[in-house]
Amino acid sequence: MAKTAIAYKEKMKEMSVLSLLCSCLYPETRKNLVGEFQVAGMEVKPINKRASGQAFEVILKPLSPVSDTAHCVTSPPKKDVSLEDIQKKLEAAEDRRRSQEAQVLRALAEKREHERDVVMKAMEENSNFSKMAEEKLTMKMEQIKENRQAYLASIMERLQEKERHAQVVRRNKELREELTA
Numbered sequence: 001m002a003k004t005a006i007a008y009k010e011k012m013k014e015m016s017v018l019s020l021l022c023s024c025l026y027p028e029t030r031k032n033l034v035g036e037f038q039v040a041g042m043e044v045k046p047i048n049k050r051a052s053g054q055a056f057e058v059i060l061k062p063l064s065p066v067s068d069t070a071h072c073v074t075s076p077p078k079k080d081v082s083l084e085d086i087q088k089k090l091e092a093a094e095d096r097r098r099s100q101e102a103q104v105l106r107a108l109a110e111k112r113e114h115e116r117d118v119v120m121k122a123m124e125e126n127s128n129f130s131k132m133a134e135e136k137l138t139m140k141m142e143q144i145k146e147n148r149q150a151y152l153a154s155i156m157e158r159l160q161e162k163e164r165h166a167q168v169v170r171r172n173k174e175l176r177e178e179l180t181a
Helices: 002-014 017-025 027-039 065-070 083-180
Strands: 042-050 053-060
């Protein structure tokens, strides 16, 4: 039963979906296809047409006893292996191991170098950011200081103006008093 199922799977792999569809649409192709599978150890019988399309019955023929022996797998003949061959293979394996190890070390060194570059770049960017922030803060503080000094100077100027105005008013008042007295 298992051999029949395996044979069925193999035959279904050989039969393309396109040829199966074509056999449904074109009857002459179907006849060729049916004949082809009858020879290949499979019998395909068309069943009367259904509403959904063409239907087939696939009948697998039992395998012949001759084909069972054809599937036997024999192991390849063993070669005589000499000590020199073994040593050469061991040396080649050692060379492969060394080259692989060197490749891994190179990759690790490149990774470390990349990490160092990234850290240096981050430190440089941080330093630049700190410098720029410090410069901005210094400029802002200077601007605030200048604005404060200008504000204080304007207040002092207004006070001096008021004081002058007050002196003028006092003088005028004294003059009026002198004239009226």
